Amino acid sequence: xxxxxxxxxxxxxxxxxxxxxxxxxxxxxxxxxxxxxxxxxxxxxxxxxxxxxxxxxxxxxxxxxxxxxxxxxxxxxxxxxxxxxxxxxxxxxxxxxxxxxxxxxxxxxxxxxxxxxxxxxxxxxxxxxxxx
Numbered sequence: 001x002x003x004x005x006x007x008x009x010x011x012x013x014x015x016x017x018x019x020x021x022x023x024x025x026x027x028x029x030x031x032x033x034x035x036x037x038x039x040x041x042x043x044x045x046x047x048x049x050x051x052x053x054x055x056x057x058x059x060x061x062x063x064x065x066x067x068x069x070x071x072x073x074x075x076x077x078x079x080x081x082x083x084x085x086x087x088x089x090x091x092x093x094x095x096x097x098x099x100x101x102x103x104x105x106x107x108x109x110x111x112x113x114x115x116x117x118x119x120x121x122x123x124x125x126x127x128x129x130x131x132x
Contacts, residue, residue, distance in 0.1 A: 049082020
């Protein structure tokens, strides 16, 4: 059963503003909602990419080789390029505040690709200034 509250929340995220209701419902249905506390390392640079993350609330710092690359927040996402390429995460992403995340496993991401390929294309077009 789809949670219309979750898909409504996704609809408010600028990165998904051009997505159809069907696409948002699918993303909401297959993604796992999780919460992490401040200081949690969400992805570690040079470790195999196993998940894609969409930030619903909160913010995280992004570093590479110890260099600060910036901060990402609600509406931004990371990890999708590693899933697509089957490669390691290029950066370390650490929660600066408590965060609510939508997490897609490789199987869930593949399902999204198979059932709503346009949403993945939209995500790739929306890549932010910080590569995470």
